[in-house]
Amino acid sequence: MLKIEQLSVRYEQKEVVHNFSFEVAKGEILSIIGPNGSGKSTILKAIARMQPYNEGTIIFDGQNIRRLSSKDIAKKMCMLSQKNQAPTDISVKNLVAYGRYPHKKWFERLNAEDEAIIDWALEKTHLTHYREKPIAALSGGEAQRAWIAMALAQRPQILLLDEPTTYLDIAHQHEVLELVRELNHEMSMTVVMVLHDLNQASSYSDKIVVVKDGQRAQVGTPEEVMTEKMIQQIYRMEAEIQYVSWDSAPRIQLKSTVKAWEEIGCKKKLILSK
Amino acid sequence: MISTRRSRIIIIVTFVLTMLAAIVAIGLGSVHITIPDILTTIVNGRDNDSMYTTIIWDIRLPRVLLALILGANIAISGALLQAVMGNPLADPGLTGVTSGAAAFVLIIILANPEFTHLIPVAAFIGGLIAATIIYALAWRRTGITPITIILSGVAVNALCGGVIGFLSILYSDRLPSTVQWMNGSLAAKGNASLHMIYLYAIIGWIVSIFAIRKANIIRLGDQVAVNLGENVTRIRIMLSILAVFLAAVSVAAVGMIGFIGLIVPHMARMLVGSDYKYLLPMSMAMGAIVLLIADTGGRTLFAPLDIPAGILMSVIGGPYFLYLMRKKVF
Numbered sequence: 001m002l003k004i005e006q007l008s009v010r011y012e013q014k015e016v017v018h019n020f021s022f023e024v025a026k027g028e029i030l031s032i033i034g035p036n037g038s039g040k041s042t043i044l045k046a047i048a049r050m051q052p053y054n055e056g057t058i059i060f061d062g063q064n065i066r067r068l069s070s071k072d073i074a075k076k077m078c079m080l081s082q083k084n085q086a087p088t089d090i091s092v093k094n095l096v097a098y099g100r101y102p103h104k105k106w107f108e109r110l111n112a113e114d115e116a117i118i119d120w121a122l123e124k125t126h127l128t129h130y131r132e133k134p135i136a137a138l139s140g141g142e143a144q145r146a147w148i149a150m151a152l153a154q155r156p157q158i159l160l161l162d163e164p165t166t167y168l169d170i171a172h173q174h175e176v177l178e179l180v181r182e183l184n185h186e187m188s189m190t191v192v193m194v195l196h197d198l199n200q201a202s203s204y205s206d207k208i209v210v211v212k213d214g215q216r217a218q219v220g221t222p223e224e225v226m227t228e229k230m231i232q233q234i235y236r237m238e239a240e241i242q243y244v245s246w247d248s249a250p251r252i253q254l255k256s257t258v259k260a261w262e263e264i265g266c267k268k269k270l271i272l273s274k
Numbered sequence: 275m276i277s278t279r280r281s282r283i284i285i286i287v288t289f290v291l292t293m294l295a296a297i298v299a300i301g302l303g304s305v306h307i308t309i310p311d312i313l314t315t316i317v318n319g320r321d322n323d324s325m326y327t328t329i330i331w332d333i334r335l336p337r338v339l340l341a342l343i344l345g346a347n348i349a350i351s352g353a354l355l356q357a358v359m360g361n362p363l364a365d366p367g368l369t370g371v372t373s374g375a376a377a378f379v380l381i382i383i384l385a386n387p388e389f390t391h392l393i394p395v396a397a398f399i400g401g402l403i404a405a406t407i408i409y410a411l412a413w414r415r416t417g418i419t420p421i422t423i424i425l426s427g428v429a430v431n432a433l434c435g436g437v438i439g440f441l442s443i444l445y446s447d448r449l450p451s452t453v454q455w456m457n458g459s460l461a462a463k464g465n466a467s468l469h470m471i472y473l474y475a476i477i478g479w480i481v482s483i484f485a486i487r488k489a490n491i492i493r494l495g496d497q498v499a500v501n502l503g504e505n506v507t508r509i510r511i512m513l514s515i516l517a518v519f520l521a522a523v524s525v526a527a528v529g530m531i532g533f534i535g536l537i538v539p540h541m542a543r544m545l546v547g548s549d550y551k552y553l554l555p556m557s558m559a560m561g562a563i564v565l566l567i568a569d570t571g572g573r574t575l576f577a578p579l580d581i582p583a584g585i586l587m588s589v590i591g592g593p594y595f596l597y598l599m600r601k602k603v604f
Contacts (some may be wrong), residue, residue: 050500074503081497087548094549098494102503106487154502 001026001190002047002158007056009042009214016042017214020056024158024207027188029180031201034211035235040194041082043211044162047192048079060158074102078151079160083167084143088136092146095135096121099153121152125179141172148179159183161193165200173197177204202226202249210234226250281546281556288559295563296342299570300334304577307334336468337460341569341583342562343468343475344460344524345534349561350482351524352535353542353553354517357489358510362540362598363423366401366521367532370430374404375518375525376456377434377441383452384445394474397522404430405518458531458584460569467527478520482554485513489550531584533591534561540598 002024009017017039024030032040045051047058049070058065065073078099086095099121100114110118122128125145135143144164151159161180165173181204183189195201201208202222210218210225212234218225231239231252238255301307307315307326315324320331348366355364355371366372378400382389389396411426438456442449454461488509491499499506524531542556565583568590572581 048501050497069503070500070505071503074501079497079501084498085495087493089547090549098491098498098502101491106484 001028001061002192003059004043004047005057005059007043007046007053007058009039009046009051009053015214017046017053020211020214020216022209022216022219024190024192026157026190027184028206029184029191029193029204030207030209031205032192032194032209032211033196033198033201034217038211039214040211041162042214044079044160044192044194048077048160049073050079071102074154076157077160078154078156078158080147080151080162080164082163084147086135089134091132091134092127092138092149093118093122093131095146096127096149096153099150099155102154117155118153121149124152124183125149139172141168141175144168144172144176145179148176152183156189158190158192161191163194163196166196173200180204198226198231198252199249202251203247222249226252278552281549281552284545285552285556285559288556288563292342292559292563292566295566296338299338299341299566300330302570302574303329303334305329332464336465337463337569338566339472340460340463340468340527341566343472344528344531345538345561345563345565346558347475347478347520347524347561348531348534348565349538349542349557350479350554351517351520353539353550353557354482354485354489354513354520355535356539357493357550358513358517359423360493360495361423363536365533365536366517367530367535369408369423369427370404370434371401371408371518371521372525372530372532373431373434373438374407375401375522376530377437378403379526379529380438380441380452380456383455384441384448387448394470394523394526397526398519400434401518401522401525402515404434405514407433409514454582455529457582458529458587459572459580459582460528461573461580461582463528471523471527474519474523478516478523479558481516482520485516486550486554488513489554493548493550529584531565531587533587533594534564536598537591537594538564 004023005021007017007020008015020039020043022030032043034040042051046053047065049065060068060073060077096118097110097114100110100117103114104110119128122131125148127142127145127149130138130142130146135146138146144167148164159180164176164180168176177200180191180193184191195204205222208218208220208222208225209216210230217234218230226241226249228239228241231237231254240253240255241250242253244251297309297312300312301309305326307330311324311326312330315326315330316335318324320327351371352365355366355369356362358364359369375397378396379393382393382396407430408423408426411429412422488504491502491504492506492509492513494502496506499509521535538561539553539557542553542560546552546556565587568586569583572583572586575581
């Protein structure tokens with residue numbers, strides 16, 4: 001579905017993404033994780049043509065995306081940023097309607113089919129009752145759902161999400177991720193997302209790519225990737241991997257940062273509560 | 275939330291009010307003309323030898339039409355610049371587009387009066403250069419912040435002010451003829467100015483209709499626009515050129531009139547919301563009526579003194595600008 005080969009991105013002199021490759025199959029959920037500034041979001045932006053890249057190829061559906069027109073890509077791929085600002089007085093329905101825009105020629109208006117898709121997107125995101133409300137009147141979680149609804153109205157085959165849960169409380173985080181999973185199950189929508197929370201990445205992904213300093217550190221299923229060693233290497237944190245009865249995915253329990261303190265030669269030692 | 279039905283009604287009412295105001299304005303002046311007389315004189319055409327024919331057809335009607343057209347132009351220009359720069363302060367006057375156009379027009383009026391027919395072209399080029407400088411100075415990856423827009427506007431305005439000052443000293447003998455123009459006066463413009471600009475204005479308005487969708491997309495933010503398959507840079511350039519064109523047309527005709535591009539779109543936004551489908555026609559109607567009121571007020575309030583509309587707009591616009599600042603609009 002989507003194949004990234006030897007991608008490199010440079011900001012001025014500095015290389016922020018180096019020789020990065022990964023692949024997502026149709027219907028898969030892939031999460032990109034890594035420390036701050038590791039280049040996770042840059043990779044996603046390069047795929048979504050919001051960030052020019054210097055080397056490498058991005059192949060979407062067997063075609064190099066550089067050869068496709070931006071509008072054609074917009075019919076099949078959609079990216080959602082971590083924070084979106086809309087004009088505050090736009091109604092939920094009108095915002096979602098913009099998702100139909102790539103499918104329309106410049107003189108075309110919305111037809112019955114578009115309206116049906118908009119209704120469907122609102123229903124999927126449980127926003128039918130908020131249809132006429134202005135975006136400004138929604139809570140953070142509802143607003144994020146409205147943006148997802150807009151993305152759905154675009155009818156993409158692949159959805160790119162840049163930290164979709166960052167500004168939300170835990171209940172709304174859960175809600176958004178459940179929605180992503182639902183869309184993935186019901187429509188076999190392919191999802192590539194950047195996540196900060198390791199447990200969320202573990203629970204909701206088929207595949208995880210770990211990024212460090214712009215390079216691919218690891219790739220694999222949550223079971224393969226989420227190891228104590230990986231967390232030590234990537235985040236310099238001590239952790240323990242546990243399994244719980246209600247989730248087959250590994251769960252990460254963080255212990256302390258003592259090792260990290262020692263490594264940088266800091267005299268002050270934290271006392272471990274054992 | 276402003277319903278679309280309400281927005282439509284407000285726009286229609288504003289257009290009707292503008293028409294009525296235009297008829298009333300034709301009647302006002304040293305010779306008062308009643309509304310029935312105005313209507314019969316206009317309906318009978320200019321070859322009719324009514325006592326009001328000359329006053330209406332040669333003086334008042336062209337002046338009123340000029341005010342309507344130019345007010346609409348500047349307001350649309352401001353609304354478009356605000357979409358393109360993602361900033362409610364983007365007004366052709368504050369950003370320096372107007373003074374860039376004015377500097378170039380003065381180069382012709384003062385230094386090369388034999389090229390008078392090229393005034394609209396010069397205004398357009400001057401405006402474009404000013405807009406380019408603003409982008410070069412103020413543009414960041416995320417847009418233009420209110421502070422950078424004001425600072426670069428100060429820089430561009432100072433630069434153009436320098437050019438204008440230099441020209442004034444160099445050609446001080448020809449200066450008196452340009453004082454009215456530099457202050458945005460619609461006096462004694464008559465049919466010549468109207469003929470010079472009406473075609474450009476109509477072209478600008480027609481193109482603006484096609485700009486509505488693009489303006490709406492771009493106000494969602496760059497990332498969303500790209501996501502929807504748009505070429506953001508291209509939209510920005512096209513809409514900026516259109517906005518500069520509309521502003522330049524009015525500078526070419528009557529000189530510098532400030533604040534309409536700032537105040538009118540803001541008031542329009544409060545009345546019909548930020549959807550350009552409604553905001554643009556509303557700005558057009560309100561811009562027309564605001565400049566008409568400023569011009570008519572200028573020529574009647576202190577009669578026989580004819581205060582240029584540009585001066586009146588500055589007197590109203592300055593405090594309004596401060597009011598916006600207090601309300602934390604930006």
